Amino acid sequence: MQSVRIALDAMGTDSHPQPELEAAARAFQQWQEPVLLVGPAAELRSRLAGLGLGSDQVRIIDAPEVLEMTDKPADSARGKPVSSMAVGLELVKSGEADAFVTSGNTGGAMANALFRLGRIRGVKRPGLTAIFPVQDGHAVVLDIGANTDCKPEYLLQFAILGSVYAETALGVPSPRVAILSNGEEAGKGNLLVKEASPMLQASGLNFIGNVEAKELYSAAADVVVTDGFVGNVFLKTSEAVASFLSNLIKQEITSSPISSLGGLLARPAFQRVNAVLDPAKYGAAPLLGVDGLVFIGHGRFGDEGVLSGIRAARQAVERDLMTRLRDAIQTRLAAEPHRDRT
């Protein structure tokens, strides 16, 4: 087995760097390979020593600056050249690392990745990707926020990239690709959906047409493409309704002693429900379309979540996701020689 070198942003999670340090330690236990932990070296070194770890277990790469949630994405890329985000991505660019994992500011990660790694040749817009828990499985949804206004061609590329990811990472052969729309029927949709549909139809992908949220959650598709505005509304509505409902349930259950007892007895069931919904369990999501492997976790990640990001990144390296993504885009470009190849 080739060695896999994962660069890990030590300063990504809301409670950085503790979850990252613990995840780095657990990663060494699990795979016997040191993670490249990127952040303020002195601080990280002393904390690592506190955990009884040395540079054989976790390699520290110095990056004195931290990208904050308040940093504007566009400024952060150029403005903080030695942030942990920037230094981590440079490790991928130089080939010193095979992939970069961060739980930091998503917009900043996208801006930095575009600035430092660029796009895969032929990709017009990289997509922010999320892996949603759905009935007995997962769905890959993109774009969930990087590109608020999209051209039909972008949706086609999201479909190609998402398809390769579902196949490679989730092990789904010939993934079913759909467009998120306001009705399942062909002909439903806004202008973008109507223009993108025939392109997807002709793409050679396993395109199954429109889906609504209901079908998405009942696992009718493996890959769902949408523009970043709608995808973001979908993502945030999903989170908001889950949180609204679970608060409502909590409030009602604790409103009487008998139902409180009921809630207590049913607690393991609720915990399993939470586990299904917990982003830390389904891992970090890839930035698809940038020219290097970048995985973005949730700011709320603990060490378990960060470790799941490292796992997803290692798997992508081992299965050579980058080559597959590049090949899929090149194949598409070759099939359409009249299109420009920016």
Next chain:
Amino acid sequence: MQSVRIALDAMGTDSHPQPELEAAARAFQQWQEPVLLVGPAAELRSRLAGLGLGSDQVRIIDAPEVLEMTDKPADSARGKPVSSMAVGLELVKSGEADAFVTSGNTGGAMANALFRLGRIRGVKRPGLTAIFPVQDGHAVVLDIGANTDCKPEYLLQFAILGSVYAETALGVPSPRVAILSNGEEAGKGNLLVKEASPMLQASGLNFIGNVEAKELYSAAADVVVTDGFVGNVFLKTSEAVASFLSNLIKQEITSSPISSLGGLLARPAFQRVNAVLDPAKYGAAPLLGVDGLVFIGHGRFGDEGVLSGIRAARQAVERDLMTRLRDAIQTRLAAEPHRDRT
């Protein structure tokens, strides 16, 4: 008190006409005024007799055709001139009824209403409206599906119409108006949001800027405007996540005897949660912008739901919603004399 004449589509709900018949009977008990029940007269008359009701309690208006869910909206308006939908709307147009309530095909209702009643003078696009249960209250959201591609001006008009509705029907003084977006911050949004924002800012409405789904569900705004594609994705994602979660909870709770017992003890709490989410409890939603009062209920409505639609329609008549809507649009037009007044 003036008399209020409500035309009720007898053939709207999925299990028509039973819920409509029962709701009509309950409406008479409650308000001592007969509903105008629109549908196949012979069938309705014999069923009414079975309920021990005569024409003093429920007036029957004959409409031999039924608008099916499979009828295409555009065809249904012209194609079925004596459907219960068409006949009911004609009663409003002729002044024989003050409002029309239907739980039928939403697209068909919109198409028929536009064809038979037309738009309020100055309104460019009527909006489908939904009343969402949110933290300790309700939010008026439009458009949720009638206009997939919108101009900024439509969003401004949705805001005016929704504002009047929130004030009149929900009793909210100076309703807080927001745009659904992919971030709260000013400057976030797709092109449509960015173009509509300054128009709303200058409108004289109580415009509070962008909201995400999270703020919408925590009652940060009373009226939320969006294009019909995004609004529809928001609506259907909300429904899909609620249903996905409650199935998941049911499945996990019944997976062990102890948590099943817990679920049993907590059942009243779950029932209260369901009551909050049940569309029948928060009633039918108005078609805002057509030139007449039309309320659309859910196909799954039982008699309680249909009755809530009748109640919402009666209230709108009593509070003279139509005049307020017309005045608000006229005031807006007068403030912008350079705009065309189609």
